[in-house]
Amino acid sequence: MRPESAPNYLAAYPAALAEKVQQLIDQRTLAGHLLQKYPLAHSVRNDRALYEFVSEAKGRYLRNTGSLSRVAFDSTLHVERRALGMHTTISRVQGGGLKSKREIRVAAVFREMPVAFLQMIVVHELAHFKEAQHNKAFYQLCLHMEPDYHQFEFDLRAYLTWLAATDEPLW
Template sequence: MRPKPPPDYLAGYPPALAAQVRQLIEQNKLGELLLRKYPQAHMVRTDRALYDYVQEIKGSYLRNAGQLNKVAFDSKIHVIQHALGTHTRISRVQGGKLKAKCEIRVAAVFREMPPEFLRMIVVHELAHIREREHDKAFYQLCRHMEPDYHQLEFDLRAYLCHLDATGRPLWSAATDGAKS
């Protein structure tokens, strides 16, 4: 069985832009560029801290949305689903009532990234509470919660390309910030 090729994180972008990112990786300049733009890793390390962080953003933008029952970092997401986060709704019958649970899981790779990237993925998953599909309304909601959403998503995808190509993370909890 042949191994699967790594996901093409820049598949939806213009070929010239993807080529520019690949060129920066080949020249060992992409990491330096990202570290200048995003010098520090965030300090949200535990599932409890992530839950509180998500609740804070949800409270600011989606007060009337349903309750979140669970928010957690998940080490299996990236490998199994080729996703960065998931939003799930689970409905169960309890007695004569239908109970719904809502969960957000964020790929563990986000434990050691800049706060801007963590916010971008949290905003993305929170937007799924209101908008299930990745359509115009979904991205408008993302931009409402994070005006730089599209730039952050691109920069994150560029970083994931860097990580795939080099295997070297740019941020670390151990150093509380950037490392070269």
């Protein structure tokens, strides 16, 4: 069994961009750039606060998608396995109707990150309630809910690359 290599969080981006991020990591300047852009971690520290944070975003953009049953930070989701968040919908027959439960779980690593990164993962998981696949409509919905979605996703991926290379959290 061979050892697992660090995940390539920037694999979907142009090679030149990934190389630039790697240079900033090697020069130990990426942390400064990220801290300048995102100086503080958010204050959402527990599941109740996360539920309120997600419910507020859902109420603003996806009022007609049914209620959320549960929202929680999940320490079993591992960034190394590319699981930053997870959404589930369980439907079952109850009486004469169909009852559905919707859950969102967010990787515990997001407890200590800037609000922009938390907002990005929440928007991503909420978008899955309307669009199951990562297609054009999915990303358009993400951009509708968070106009800076793509920039936040790239910065998060750069930070995760930093974290994998140095094991030094910034927030």
